[in-house]
Amino acid sequence: MQGVRPVRAERVGEWDLEADVVVVGYGIAGVCAAIEAARAGADVLVLERTGGWGGAAALSGGWIYLGGGTGLQRALGFEDSPENMRVFMTAALGPQVDTAKIDAYCTGSVEHYGWLVDAGVVFKEEFWAEPGWEVPHDEGLGYSGGENAAPFNDVATPAPRGHVPQMSDKRTGVRGAGFKLMEPLVDTAQALQVRAEYDMRVRALVTDGARVAGVVARRYGKDVAVQARRGVVLASGSFAYNEDMVAAYAPRLVGRPAAAISEHDGAGILMAQGVGAALAHMDATEVAFFGDPQMMARGILVNGRGQRFIAEDTYGGRIGQSVLIQQDNQAYLVMDERAHEEALGTETSTPYFRQPPTWVAETAEELEAEMGLPAGALVSTVAVYNRHAAQGRDPLLNKKRQWLRPLEGPIAAWDMHGFTAGFTLGGLRTDVHSRVLHADGDPIPGLFAAGRCTSGVCAGGYASGTSLGDGSFFGRRAGVSAAR
């Protein structure tokens, strides 16, 4: 990664472009920073590396994690409060979440929802009640983090917080929910005279000794020096596609990156490290798991030793994290014929995960032998599950009663070993004002950041929507801070 070392301002000579606030990256964090900086009176220039705005956000599923009693939650009859949201996020996204960020995020979430709506983001008043990675149509609200499953349904009152911008035509990617989040925000920014330059690959920060004073970008083989009179906002995404950084910080993700765009190469993190930035939670990763939630809830998941390990009706990303980090990337889904048929009769946003089973058998004994598990390993797991399921209980993992029924008759298993992929959640350490912190704990003058190049509300766990959520929320704060 050549060129991440800072450049001294006196070496720049002439500035090619100038602005009060320079935003690096035109994804969710960048557009929100640009809007707020412009509203604060700053002349704003966004530098985007690709040929157009959108970033990973525009290609994403569009979940945005909001709560505490948003208009949409209330309209659909769900009770929530900032405190309830805080309790859930603290339990689910740790260990050791940034409590100041979580507090700010939960306290500000209702306002943030209104801000998005005011900017033109549309959330349809319809709730998707079934397990799923995404909503199957254009529903506006759903569970996206396991709020309604063990162990969190015992810790906080379940409330769905996955808000989904209404899609116009789900089947073409660029008209999906993520696009429908970004489009009105970019329109808003443009109406505020935010300028954007494309094909600008920012390669170094410029410092004048006291502060970050601009950036040097590469365009068409030439360096372009861009002055930032008030501040630079880094909003350049994760390091999921930087193989070297993934190997060094989040090694279990090697070979399985899954950010929406491959520009997520950690460049913003590295440039900030060049001026002494602190990092946080560099090992944390979102982990997708290629299983259909409608199927998983109706079966049992076992690890490579045939043991259950998680409530199967929880958020799929929790299953993915447990499989990759705690179960050595090994998992099997086991269902009886009746449960499988029931699952196939449901609606899902991920029909392509409904593959035929790897093994089928008449009994659990036969199945475990076919799977190559030690004799008794799976049989005893099924027996203990069945014993309690017959009473509508799951004392081992507390899967909800609605999904509990003894496995009987013909039984099948799916080999889900290695069915994981994800993106990185660690990055620059910022404060609640989105100021990038130096290793000594103080802000680096002139440097701000938000989105997945920072460590946000997720310290270890994940919920769908927290990336667009903290990217937009702290992106706005980055814009406000930089414009000062």
Place this chain on the structure above:
Amino acid sequence: MQGVRPVRAERVGEWDLEADVVVVGYGIAGVCAAIEAARAGADVLVLERTGGWGGAAALSGGWIYLGGGTGLQRALGFEDSPENMRVFMTAALGPQVDTAKIDAYCTGSVEHYGWLVDAGVVFKEEFWAEPGWEVPHDEGLGYSGGENAAPFNDVATPAPRGHVPQMSDKRTGVRGAGFKLMEPLVDTAQALQVRAEYDMRVRALVTDGARVAGVVARRYGKDVAVQARRGVVLASGSFAYNEDMVAAYAPRLVGRPAAAISEHDGAGILMAQGVGAALAHMDATEVAFFGDPQMMARGILVNGRGQRFIAEDTYGGRIGQSVLIQQDNQAYLVMDERAHEEALGTETSTPYFRQPPTWVAETAEELEAEMGLPAGALVSTVAVYNRHAAQGRDPLLNKKRQWLRPLEGPIAAWDMHGFTAGFTLGGLRTDVHSRVLHADGDPIPGLFAAGRCTSGVCAGGYASGTSLGDGSFFGRRAGVSAAR
């Protein structure tokens, strides 16, 4: 952490002290760097924060991980090769070990053993063959990383690599094996005219624009500027006692730090970050587990769900890592009366871990009820274990045959929930010449590092002796490089 930002050389004015090579920290990495720098003709000054040499090394158990066919291994009849050692370390210390470091370490290990012996370190030609955290007397060699247990005994030929300097009087800490490693090395350094200044708390690096040119240290409330004409070697230890860094990088270790000295506060890492240093594997931790290996090998370990999860005869540090990271810090040891009595009849280095059981019962059914486990959870685990143990097999986890016997008759369990503590393994990214790498991948001129302020041979896993091992091995290289 005030003052970790680099100081510009022009602000220093007069240097209070000068040397060719300035070594920060007089533990294992520091003393080895000092020796090699002095032998390369450099004038060497060691700055130590406490009142005397030793660091964590002098208070440690003294294991030093060496192999590939050392004189001690051969004298005691063990076959080993650099390649065999490389295969084990790659499998056990990952995922994603630094292959260049592992290769250098394994290729150079026999020479390094000779270097230590030549410096006066004594290894007694006696092998300790039993499971244990340390050797109970003054034996010189033992297994220290699970080389002779599943899954590694199937991947590489088991060879003990834990080399222990001979102790003169085990019962007083400062005469333990770690001290007996450090003492002759410090004598060697002193004979080479290495100077040392104590009570010097280094608080910042000094840069002259092109390179690291010295350090500023605090002594008795005053700043002391120390010029390093050729280079600075950071050998200042881990960040186990920096609560803020542990929370941000290795959150599962919060509240359970266990480095030998509390000076391990990450200061060296932070100072190097101030000049743009890259980091690696900041989440990795050694994890001690407060269980007696002689007991664990003879029982079964189950997690909070009553499930076995690891071959109980492996290295205790692997058990600790699994408990803390993969089993949510929950574990129970289960033994029958006969196994317990057998274990109590053995010799151990950790008799204080032999506490009375938490629960005792006549049957597994009674025991699981007393423990509050779901009905059938532990009973089925014991039944599957017994079924195979009766045939001398453990297909679930491959514990060695010598430890396998069905659990029968009165049975007891020990609650080992939270029985973990450890130190951090992540830190500065260095190359095989111990040059500190910038975030852009190139070396930072004038800056070198070794020991636990760097990410060494352990990317995730651990074996006892790898810290003194890579600290000494790459400490030497830091001295050579800095003296150039």
